[in-house]
Amino acid sequence: MxxxxxxxxxxxxxxxxxxxxxxxxxxxxxxxxxxxxxxxxxxxxxxxxxxxxxxxxxxxxxxxxxxxxxxxxxxxxxxxxxxxxxxxxxxxxxxxxxxxxxxxxxxxxxxxxxxxxxxxxxxxxxxxxxxxxxxxxxxxxxxxxxxxxxxxxxxxxxxxxxxxxxxxxxxxxxxxxxxxxxxxxxxxxxxxxxxxxxxxxxxxxxxxxxxxxxxxxxxxxxxxxxxxxxxxxxxxxxxxxxxxxxxxxxxxxxxxxxxxxxxxxxxxxxxxxxxxxxxxxxxxxxxxxxxxxxxxxxxxxxxxxxxxxxxxxxxxxxxxxxxxxxxxxxxxxxxxxxxxxxxxxxxxxxxxDGEKFSTSRGHVIWSHDLEGVPGLDTDILRWYLCSIAPEDAAGNFVRAECAAFHERVRATLDRRLQALAAILAAEAQTAPDPDPGIGAPMRDLLQTQHECLGGDGLRLRRFAATLDAALALGEAITTPAQAQAWMRGFAILASPVMPRLAQELWRAAGLDGAPQCADFARPARPVPAALPRRDGPPLTRAALDALTP
Ligand SMILES: [Zn+2]
Missing domain, CATH: 3.40.50.620 (HUPs)
Known part of the structure; x- marks a missing residue:
């Protein structure tokens, strides 16, 4: 761009x-x-x-x-x-x-x-x-x-x-x-x-x-x-x-x-x-x-x-x-x-699953059928689709791989969200500034995302990979200040790929509007009770198989 x-x-x-x-x-x-x-x-x-x-x-x-x-x-x-x-x-x-x-x-x-x-x-x-x-x-x-x-x-x-x-x-x-x-x-x-x-x-x-x-x-x-x-x-x-x-x-x-x-x-x-x-x-x-x-x-x-x-x-x-x-x-x-x-x-x-989509052969998943698939988190599906984006060559949506990816990401996210809630609840009365210790690697990940959009083509596979790194950063959080920084940073980094989760995290960080790069350090008091969970029923391979007419 x-x-x-x-x-x-x-x-x-x-x-x-x-x-x-x-x-x-x-x-x-x-x-x-x-x-x-x-x-x-x-x-x-x-x-x-x-x-x-x-x-x-x-x-x-x-x-x-x-x-x-x-x-x-x-x-x-x-x-x-x-x-x-x-x-x-x-x-x-x-x-x-x-x-x-x-x-x-x-x-x-x-x-x-x-x-x-x-x-x-x-x-x-x-x-x-x-x-x-x-x-x-x-x-x-x-x-x-x-x-x-x-x-x-x-x-x-x-x-x-x-x-x-x-x-x-x-x-x-x-x-x-x-x-x-x-x-x-x-x-x-x-x-x-x-x-x-x-x-x-x-x-x-x-x-x-x-x-x-x-x-x-x-x-x-x-x-x-x-x-x-x-x-x-x-x-x-x-x-x-x-x-x-x-x-x-x-x-x-x-x-x-x-x-x-x-x-x-x-x-x-x-x-x-x-x-x-x-x-x-x-x-x-x-x-x-x-x-x-x-x-x-x-x-x-x-x-x-x-x-x-x-x-x-x-x-x-x-x-x-x-x-x-x-x-x-x-x-x-x-x-x-x-x-x-x-x-x-x-x-x-x-x-x-390794073959061209074909309406006549029924080898197809209609997008409107995704509505109401048990356990499906559309944010995570968007992430999976970005991770297989057909940009340098054809991409391949593999149902078994998608279901496994979905469950892995969902479990990791839920653990992270629960840990955040516990850390923030311990000191709910304070409104700490985002911790620069977590801000620096977050800044690097955002820079990488922008590089993925800045060339002649778009490179969403690499873009989506920054979210794995951003999730991993959350493992070392122990203080409310770090938690605040991670919530905001992750909301900003995830917002193009996982718009729902990003918006929920942004609100839980006490911020209004949509996640904005400029608002990373805007003062606000977090709302731990508003932190979302990702603990619904699992997405199964069978649920994805059932989408083929
Ligand atoms: Zn010809």
């Missing part, structure tokens, strides 16, 4: 304004633990660490109701895509909140008032891109299939419903030949038109022919400017290489529109059919701009408007590298009204 972090007990001279806008999820299903333990938890920890430092942070999210896979899945289930997307959006919010990941604004883009505003944003972005002169109209022969469309006789549905594209389309990649589908090749990163892909196949029927469409693309040249913006955002090498591979294997352009009826329309008299914003470029960027509009409601301008001083932070898993680094960044460079991100943090995938 290109912002200063204060030392323990110090106040920032000049707080920064920070907007964190992680990539959205496709509302074709709920959020699973792989999503949550990836960009969302990482950004939540970052947001809390920046708030603890004294910066003004706002975190925002809106999910994609229009991506083609929403329509694909809704149709397969005989559901209305809009209602289906809203239902999933609510489950996603519930799943994130189950791990205390919440947002300053999280609009439901299925709500008519929000949707009207979204259309305005899309129109403004389309206008800005048109004025930028990099929008290209491309005629394409898109495959059409014979799949039945609800409410229409065979062959009579609107052409937008009969195009076999997105989640319905399978092919071989025109660049590398690997089995592929939709618009991007997972094997080589190429971005292609279904019109040019060999062995086109329909996943819902048979391709019966091709029909002419005219779609918009964004000319990404000069690609040097794009690569320079990746360097400016300090994108880590493995992810920059994915984006470079896309440039090497594709024409220097990215799709801006697709034919469709379920989405935000892009108006252009040259179109032959209804075109909607493409989820992996224009629509993705429009989501962030919409969220900026909601932030502007609180006063001030939209932080995505050019010239705004806020630091814009994005985050996503590796599968959205090209959409973020070519789609969103390309759209930001191609016009002058809105600006791009200052930093985008990428992560690898998180696996479950």
């Amino acid at each position: 290109p912002v200063p972090f204060p030392a323990l007990g110090e106040r920032l001279a000049k707080p920064a304004e920070i907007v964190i806008s992680p990539v959205n999820l496709t509302a074709n299903g709920p959020a699973h633990l792989g999503h949550v333990g990836g960009p969302f938890l990482r950004m939540d920890v970052l947001a809390r660490a920046c708030r603890r430092a004294g910066h003004r942070v706002r975190q925002v999210l809106s999910n994609d109701h229009f991506e083609n896979h929403v329509v694909v899945k809704a149709r397969a289930m005989g559901r209305d895509p809009a209602a289906f997307a809203r239902e999933n959006d609510r489950l996603i919010a519930k799943g994130l909140a189950a791990l205390d990941i919440t947002f300053d604004t999280f609009p439901d883009t299925g709500d008519p008032a929000v949707l009207a505003r979204f259309r305005d944003v899309a129109g403004a972005l389309a206008g800005a891109l048109d004025a930028g002169g990099k929008v290209v109209l491309r005629r394409e022969s898109l495959p059409v299939d014979d799949a039945p469309v609800a409410g229409f006789e065979a062959g009579t549905a609107p052409i937008e419903e009969r195009f076999c594209i997105g989640g319905w389309f399978a092919c071989n990649c025109p660049a590398c030949g690997a089995p592929s589908g939709s618009f991007f090749c997972e094997a080589c990163g190429a971005h292609y038109s279904p019109a040019e892909a060999p062995q086109p196949r329909s996943r819902r029927g048979n391709i019966t022919g091709f029909a002419e469409s005219a779609c918009l693309y964004l000319d990404l040249r000069p690609v040097k400017a794009l690569a320079q913006s990746w360097a400016r955002m300090r994108i880590e090498a493995p992810f920059r290489e994915v984006a470079q591979r896309f440039l090497d294997n594709s024409r220097p352009e990215i799709r801006l529109t697709v034919p469709g009826l379920h989405g935000l329309a892009w108006d252009d008299r040259r179109f032959r059919d209804s075109q909607i914003l493409f989820s992996y470029s224009s629509l993705l960027y429009a989501h962030h701009i919409l969220l900026g509009e909601f932030l502007a409601d609180e006063g001030g301008a939209n932080p995505f408007e050019a010239g705004h001083p806020a630091l814009l932070i994005g985050a996503t898993a590796i599968d959205n590298t090209v959409p973020m680094l070519a789609g969103v960044t390309g759209c930001a460079l191609a016009q002058t009204r809105y600006r791009g991100f200052d930093r985008i943090y990428f992560n690898h995938f998180l696996h479950l």
